[in-house]
Amino acid sequence: MTTQTTPAEQASDAAAARSERPARPARAARPNGQWKIDGKTPLNHNEEFKQESDSLAVRERIENIYAHEGFDSIPGDDLHGRFRWWGLYTQRKPGIDGGRTATLEPHELEDRYFMLRVRTDGQALDANALRVLGEISADFARGSADITDRQNIQYHWIEVESMPEIWRRLDAVNLETTTACGDSPRPFLGSPVAGVAADEILDPTPVILEIKKRYIGDPDLANLPRKFKTAITGHPSLDVVHEINDISLVGVRHPELGAGFDLWVGGGLSTNPRLGERLGVFVTAEQAPDVWHGVVQIFRDYGYRRLRNKARLKFLLKDWGTEKFREVLQSEYLGYELPDGPAPAPATRPGDHVGVHEQKDGRFYVGAAPVVGRVGGGTLTGLADLVEKVGAEAARLTAHQKVVILGVPADRVDELVEGLEPLGLTARPSLFRRSTIACTGIEYCKLAIVETKDTAARVIGELEDRLGDVEARLGRPISLNVNGCPNSCARIQTADIGLKGQIITVDGEQVPGFQVHLGGGLVEKGRDTAELGRTVRGLKVPSTDLADYVERVVRRYESDRDGTETFAQWAHRADEEALQ
Missing domain, CATH: 3.30.413.10 (Sulfite Reductase Hemoprotein, domain 1)
Incomplete structure (x- = not known):
């Protein structure tokens, strides 16, 4: 979901977009809101409320005020703006037909309940984590839970009064909703088979964990022009849809430098689809957190903020090109040059990981398909019980709305596969499922x-x-x-x-x-x-x-x-x- 705009705002944005005449490297005839070129004066209300108050600080108000005083106590800029930085959007009021979506104001469309996204960032979810996710669904979300194609768990029917307890439960199993939405570093896509696949180029898990440790929740990165999506994989199946993220680090082998990453930037879809492009550089695992930080800072400092529909990194890359983007990254943000590197090899097998596959340690991982990501109704708690029963290690979510069970003992694979079916999961789906x-x-x-x-x-x-x-x-x-x-x-x-x-x-x-x-x-x-x-x-x-x-x-x-x-x-x- 993105921020709802009124028809008048859409018309204004369209008119403004038609009148843009960018002139680089000099200042544009009309400022685009690029902080390093135009200064930080807000050019629309979204930019105003982000500068008025740190969006991350809204969690304290949710826990100490709104959870006690209820929905009606929430002011508009928190409700329709800053709540997103903690994974919360008001959901659609039932009974409003699609023909009215573009004609009603946001407050007319919204219910008094929330959608909540929980980020997993390629994390292995053990039985305790799966059980907590399932119990949150049962206790607070009317049994709803979806696996999104961003590897999130997404709930519905959440009340603001429930958020302190939901966060307490998530914190206990090292899960979070920090910047799960909003103009911020969104949840990461990570390889579902990181660290276990026999054919892995390198395990990206330490890189993801280091980036999260340093930068997720950092107020300096909490005011980006719009969302910023990340994908990181070390698996040759290319399993994180790297071409449509703002930044992707894709595992490759350099002929002299060994295993590392190929850097892609500027991908994104929506109404102006654009595939990401290689910068042609090789990034070591040690350099990867700094490179990620450099790219997100370029977006923060040079991204277009005047028009919401032009505020993604892909528009900046289109205007700059890869050569200039690489030069700015190296000279202004890294302070060193990155070596040229190879492109990823063709994918070796399907990246959804459905089916039974042997791990490098002799155990197995099993990819299973729900129906279009729906895993409510006890599926998550049932999966937690099954993981414990067969002695499996954990599960990960995929970018294809699937789940992969890791570390299954060889002699328990058949039991696991059969046990998935009553849960609405199958390791043997039809081609269309x-x-x-x-x-x-x-x-x-x-x-x-x-x-x-x-x-x-x-x-x-x-x-x-x-x-x-x-x-x-x-x-x-x-x-x-x-x-x-x-x-x-x-x-x-x-x-x-x-x-x-x-x-x-x-x-x-x-x-x-x-x-x-x-x-x-x-x-x-x-x-x-x-x-x-x-x-x-x-x-x-x-x-x-x-x-x-x-x-x-x-x-x-x-x-x-x-x-x-x-x-x-x-x-x-x-x-x-x-x-x-």
């Missing part, structure tokens, strides 16, 4: 236009019945990403089939539907380059017809493909008629 993700949607999100989670679950069930024969012949997943609005929390532009929610007109009646993007994808096994999907012109699919459409386009792909041609390759060359 494995490859479908969905955002929160209109059920809880104030920005959403259509329902997503239940829609995706229904479509998966129908496709399993209809396309079981095709699955066996294709032999590889076709990714299906379902999003409730244009903001692409579910990465619609990087899916084989990406679905963007909107209200469409069918036979004169407005109904929930989706715009279709086809042929997107990130680097993975069998795909050596990332590419954004193509929009199928004029194609709008009603929500009720999604399964029909997916079946139709998949069968057309099967009949038209050239040999081993992937769905994405076919979708980019096919004519419009074939994609209808």
Whole structure:
């Protein structure tokens, strides 16, 4: 979710965006709010409230005031602004249809309950941590809990009165909500198999822990232009969707310097998708925290703050280019030059880690799929019990809304796999259950236009019945990403089939539907380059017809493909008629 703006603000931003005439390196004709160029004078209300009070300080007010005096005691800038720095957004009031999302003010859309994100940052969750997460769901969130594609646990129905106890429980198992949202360093993506995979290039866990120790919760980094997303992996499956983060550190082997990281910057999706770019440098594990800090400081000091829709690092990178970005990083923030380095090798296998895999210590890790990330209703506490029962070590979440159980003894693997099924998890999912993700949607999100989670679950069930024969012949997943609005929390532009929610007109009646993007994808096994999907012109699919459409386009792909041609390759060359 992002900060809701009114139609008037959107119109103003659009007009301002049309009038921008950036001129670098000199000052722009109209200031962009770059601190090192234009000074720190706030140019909009978001910048004003961030300078008025340290956003991180709102936790003390939540614990000492709002949790005792209730929802009505919360002032607007805390409720709609600073609460985000501790992972809290007001959720959508039930019963408001998607056609009214863009016309109502935030206070008209919001309920008196909160969505809460808990960051895991690639952390291994032992049975105690899993149990605490499950108990929070049962005690405070009406049984809700989702695995997001940022490796968070996301709850709903949270009351402000419950937050002190929730934080107390999370603190006890080394989990936190610090800067889980807001204009800040958001939760990190880390390899789910860090430290255990036999084919790992290097274990990124010490790097993630060191960055968190030094910088998460640092007031100097609590006022960024907008969100800042991080991904760090040392696994050759490239399992952290590195191309769409503000900064990614990807494991590589330098011919002289050994194992380290390749540095990527400036990725992001939403309504202006842009894939990240390599700076071409090699970063050692020891240098990685300083390099991360340098990149986030560039964003803080040079990022555009005047317009919210231009305030991501990708816009700065587009204007600067990689050569200037590298030079500024080295000269202004590091004080030394980084050596040139190699690009990551092609992915060796799927990065969702679903299935049974042997670890380097002879034990096993098992990747399991819920349905589009839903793990409420006792799934987390049940998984904690199962982990203890079979003597497994822990579990990690993935960037694909999956869970990976680590350290399973060889003689207990079958017991674990069978025990996952009653919990709504499976290590043997259908291709569509494995490859479908969905955002929160209109059920809880104030920005959403259509329902997503239940829609995706229904479509998966129908496709399993209809396309079981095709699955066996294709032999590889076709990714299906379902999003409730244009903001692409579910990465619609990087899916084989990406679905963007909107209200469409069918036979004169407005109904929930989706715009279709086809042929997107990130680097993975069998795909050596990332590419954004193509929009199928004029194609709008009603929500009720999604399964029909997916079946139709998949069968057309099967009949038209050239040999081993992937769905994405076919979708980019096919004519419009074939994609209808």
